[in-house]
Amino acid sequence: xxxxxxxxxxxxxxxxxxxxxxxxxxxxxxxxxxxxxxxxxxxxxxxxxxxxxxxxxxxxxxxxxxxxxxxxxxxxxxxxxxxxxxxxxxxxxxxxxxxxxxxxxxxxxxxxxxxxxxxxxxxxxxxxxxxxxxxxxxxxxxxxxxxxxxxxxxxxxxxxxxxxxxxxxxxxxxxxxx
Amino acid sequence: xxxxxxxxxxxxxxxxxxxxxxxxxxxxxxxxxxxxxxxxxxxxxxxxxxxxxxxxxxxxxxxxxxxxxxxxxxxxxxxxxxxxxxxxxxxxxxxxxxxxxxxxxxxxxxxxxxxxxxxxxxxxxxxxxxxxxxxxxxxxxxxxxxxxxxxxxxxxxxxxxxxxxxxxxxxxxxxxxxxxxxxxxxxxxxxxxxxxxxxxxxxxxxxxxxxxxxxxxxxxxxxxxxxxxxxxxxxxxxxxxxxxxxxxxxxxxxxxxxxxxxxxxxxxxxxxxxxxxxxxxxxxxxxxxxxxxxxxxxxxxxxxxxxxxxxxxxxxxxxxxxxxxxxxxxxxxxxxxxxxxxxxxxxxxxxxxxxxxxxxxxxxxxxxxxxxxxxxxxxxxxxxxxxxxxxxxxxxxxxxxxxxxxxxxxxxxxxxxxxxxxxxxxx
Numbered sequence: 001x002x003x004x005x006x007x008x009x010x011x012x013x014x015x016x017x018x019x020x021x022x023x024x025x026x027x028x029x030x031x032x033x034x035x036x037x038x039x040x041x042x043x044x045x046x047x048x049x050x051x052x053x054x055x056x057x058x059x060x061x062x063x064x065x066x067x068x069x070x071x072x073x074x075x076x077x078x079x080x081x082x083x084x085x086x087x088x089x090x091x092x093x094x095x096x097x098x099x100x101x102x103x104x105x106x107x108x109x110x111x112x113x114x115x116x117x118x119x120x121x122x123x124x125x126x127x128x129x130x131x132x133x134x135x136x137x138x139x140x141x142x143x144x145x146x147x148x149x150x151x152x153x154x155x156x157x158x159x160x161x162x163x164x165x166x167x168x169x170x171x172x173x174x175x176x177x178x
Numbered sequence: 179x180x181x182x183x184x185x186x187x188x189x190x191x192x193x194x195x196x197x198x199x200x201x202x203x204x205x206x207x208x209x210x211x212x213x214x215x216x217x218x219x220x221x222x223x224x225x226x227x228x229x230x231x232x233x234x235x236x237x238x239x240x241x242x243x244x245x246x247x248x249x250x251x252x253x254x255x256x257x258x259x260x261x262x263x264x265x266x267x268x269x270x271x272x273x274x275x276x277x278x279x280x281x282x283x284x285x286x287x288x289x290x291x292x293x294x295x296x297x298x299x300x301x302x303x304x305x306x307x308x309x310x311x312x313x314x315x316x317x318x319x320x321x322x323x324x325x326x327x328x329x330x331x332x333x334x335x336x337x338x339x340x341x342x343x344x345x346x347x348x349x350x351x352x353x354x355x356x357x358x359x360x361x362x363x364x365x366x367x368x369x370x371x372x373x374x375x376x377x378x379x380x381x382x383x384x385x386x387x388x389x390x391x392x393x394x395x396x397x398x399x400x401x402x403x404x405x406x407x408x409x410x411x412x413x414x415x416x417x418x419x420x421x422x423x424x425x426x427x428x429x430x431x432x433x434x435x436x437x438x439x440x441x442x443x444x445x446x447x448x449x450x451x452x453x454x455x456x457x458x459x460x461x462x463x464x465x466x467x468x469x470x471x472x473x474x475x476x477x478x479x480x481x482x483x484x485x486x487x488x489x490x491x492x493x494x495x496x497x498x499x500x501x502x503x504x505x506x507x508x509x510x511x512x513x514x515x516x517x518x519x520x521x522x523x524x525x526x527x528x529x530x531x532x533x534x535x536x537x538x539x540x541x542x543x544x545x546x547x548x549x550x551x552x553x554x555x556x557x558x559x560x561x562x563x564x565x566x567x568x569x570x571x572x573x574x575x576x577x578x579x580x581x582x583x584x585x586x587x588x589x590x591x592x593x594x595x596x597x598x599x600x601x602x603x604x605x
Contacts, residue, residue: 114426116429150576156573
């Protein structure tokens with residue numbers, strides 16, 4: 001069955017291309033520039049809307065792994081680790097619920113990142129040895145998180161070597177059918 | 179060490195960055211001391227943050243403000259014409275216009291000028307007075323616009339503004355199709371690369387060697403030599419922006435902050451610093467391949483030359499050569515050649531440890547600007563270029579990858595290259 005938003009996106013892009021853009025004064029460079037950006041955003045959201053839930057799920061899954069990596073560096077009795085463990089428990093449960101609104105997954109991602117940030121700050125202030133053990137592990141996991149985001153935004157044109165990035169299909173391997 | 183705490187919170191127990199309390203603003207000022215004029219710019223925007231979105235001005239509105247200002251400044255008849263928008267910039271609203279005057283001695287005089295005005299909040303909280311003073315100081319040193327007037331406090335315009343001469347030229351070749359769509363990663367083509375690259379370095383060397391001690395730079399603080407003050411002011415400026423603007427914590431940026439705070443280098447020579455020195459921020463004449471004006475001085479400061487060098491080395495700003503092997507810094511030279519040429523032309527030494535620190539600081543500054551300030555500006559509809567700022571969020575992940583790579587190098591001894599990623603896609 002056709003997606004009803006497809007025609008909406010297509011018609012909006014066509015209207016901009018064929019009617020609005022030619023009507024804009026070419027000497028108004030600010031308007032011309034912004035019109036191009038509106039078109040770009042419409043095209044981007046048209047082409048990615050079916051994948052956005054996979055992005056949110058995969059991002060949470062990577063952050064969940066980040067949280068597990070961090071937990072392994074601390075004693076489980078540490079109050080901040082207890083907090084992170086509680087967040088991970090909820091996230092783990094919601095990762096299994098493929099029908100959840102994506103905002104839930106994004107909230108878990110944010111909660112995990114904030115808890116990890118707190119642990120980094122507190123270890124830097126109180127126990128630099130832990131910070132020095134922890135930070136390379138966080139950096140390593142962040143490579144995967146950033147690769148996901150960079151691939152997602154590839155069409156925005158900021159990559160110097162776009163072909164070197166993994167494809168979204170590769171990055172979404174392991175993501176359930178959502 | 180200073181952590182990101184304590185913070186003022188709203189009724190939900192969350193820091194309310196959309197409506198910052200006076201306590202929060204004062205806390206930020208105390209916690210992140212920086213130059214006085216920069217503090218003024220940050221504090222001003224925070225006091226005005228809850229005032230609502232930026233109201234886009236029409237060309238006629240702005241011409242009206244210019245006329246009102248000039249009536250108070252010019253003792254003779256004048257006329258404003260040919261007002262038009264200038265695109266390209268993500269931070270300041272820019273309008274070109276023609277000023278014609280009838281002066282008693284000169285007679286008829288006509289000049290194309292540019293009004294450069296802040297939106298309600300911009301990508302870089304900065305001072306038009308500083309920008310005006312540095313451009314004026316460098317008038318005889320490198321190609322820059324000629325300064326006319328500065329409205330530091332928004333006395334004549336809705337927001338702080340300056341007026342300088344219009345410079346002719348383009349930012350990227352129009353006859354060379356291999357360009358990224360973003361305006362970054364400009365490819366000047368193999369033929370023009372060396373000629374323009376050398377000019378680019380010569381301009382930077384002249385700025386860094388310029389004796390600014392007798393210049394009217396009252397809006398600048400001068401950092402002490404053999405102290406870490408210069409690096410600390412730069413770092414605190416970024417930290418304050420991140421603390422005032424971000425949506426949420428990002429562990430990678432915490433690691434960067436902690437490392438930077440523990441490794442502040444001393445200043446050996448106080449140079450004028452452009453602050454955003456890169457391709458895209460100068461104009462050139464395509465027929466002669468000569469640089470006609472160095473623009474966008476809003477991040478200017480007095481400080482460490484390594485900051486300008488490190489800023490320019492970002493992969494997001496450069497591009498790979500035709501072989502696909504060498505990243506060309508700002509589209510000109512591979513890194514080693516870039517540094518060698520800079521040392522040769524400037525006679526200033528490049529300290530690789532300092533370059534490493536400033537590379538990490540620069541990527542941190544760039545990432546927090548894009549992911550923090552840009553996010554907040556768009557969320558609160560504070561600028562004329564919200565849609566452009568929204569787009570550059572995507573650049574944050576490229577910059578953070580460079581930051582991650584550089585941090586991995588210093589924390590583990592792996593990947594000890596000077597630059598950021600230069601290894602797109604690696605894990």
